[in-house]
Amino acid sequence: MSTNNAPKTIQCALPSSLTAYHDLVQQILDSLTKLEWQAGELxxxxxxxxxxxxxxxxxxxxxxxxxxxxxxxQMSADRFWVRICDEGEGYDPSAVPDCCSPENLEVPGGRGLALISAYMSSVEHSICGKCLTMEKLKTVPPAG
Amino acid sequence: MGTIHRIDVSESANISVVRFTDKKIIDPEAIQELGQELFDLVEKDDRKKLVLNFSNVEFLSSAALGKLITFEKKAKRHDAELILSNISPEIYQVFSITNLDKLFQIKDSEADALAVL
Known part of the structure; x- marks a missing residue:
């Protein structure tokens, strides 16, 4: 069928090191750049x-x-989709305090989820918080 | 073991202007070092007026934001005044999403920041 429009897919298992994932992130950003995603979206x-x-x-x-x-x-010209699953014990995302409320402004940490939600079109937690699935749909400028 | 500096500090009158050496503030070790260098400005050097110039910063993680929040608290505790400046629209949006634009005093330019300190 339309192989040119087939989404590019990446599947991998990363070690649990905070320095081990930047190459993968760069690879994804490079792929989206080739698919003509713009700087703000990237x-x-x-x-x-x-x-x-x-x-x-x-x-x-x-x-x-x-x-x-x-x-x-999965990446295409108009959609970015990713599922990230860890092997931990899971957590309840709704129990994470709202980092953005005035009383929590000075509390370090807890801002990651707020940023993820703000930048993605949809975010879903599953398997007791062990998996995060998120999607970003490229915004189409209004015609005319 | 050479020392990598995460910030450059210059003096303008009695005001310390801090520039970040990393364009992307992501690496946990770098963030740790950055925090310590910032904390030393108020805890060891006793600097009372500081401008953090973000002109070099293209990306930063929530871990970096956490370190900046801790620095803000330490500055307040040491009666130091702190202003952030030259934040790109993308980075400003990060501050805005997390409501940190309410916590920090932010000016468009270094000159604007120097003018009010």
């Missing part, structure tokens, strides 16, 4: 990937070298 994807993968490594797998982070990603 910034948002970069932010969402940085926060979600580092959360999975730091809070999910607790940097345990015996655990990996599973990544599955």
């Amino acid at each position: 910034f948002g994807v970069h932010m969402a990937l940085e926060e979600s993968i580092s959360n999975a490594i730091r809070h999910g797998n607790k940097e345990d070298p015996a655990k990996v982070v599973h990544i599955e990603c």
Whole structure:
């Protein structure tokens, strides 16, 4: 069928190291650049990937070298989709305090989820918080 | 073991102007070092007026934001005045999403920041 329009896919397992995922993030950003995604959109994807993968490594797998982070990603000219799963014990995302409320402004941490939600079109937590699936649809400028 | 500086500091009158040496503030070790260099400005050097110039910064993670929040608290505790300047629209949006534009005093340019300190 239309192989030219088939989404580019990446599937991999990353070690639980906070320095081990930047090449993958760059690879995804390079692929989206080739698909003509613009700088502002790439910034948002970069932010969402940085926060979600580092959360999975730091809070999910607790940097345990015996655990990996599973990544599955699909990219096309108008859609970015990724699922990130850790091997930790899971958590309840709704229990994370709202980092942006006035009383929590000075609390370090907890801002990653707010950034992910702001930059992605949709975000879904599953398997007790062990998996995060997010999608960004490229915004189409209004015609005329 | 050479020392990598995460910030450059210059003096303008009695005001310390801080520029970040990393374009992307992501690496956990670099963020740790950045935090310590910032904290030393108020805790060791006792500087009272500081401008953080973000002109070089293209990307920063929430971990870096956390370090800046801690620095803001330390500056306040040491009666130091802190202003952020030259933040790109993309980075400003990060501050805005996380409501940190309410916590920090932010000016468009270094000159604007120097004028009010």
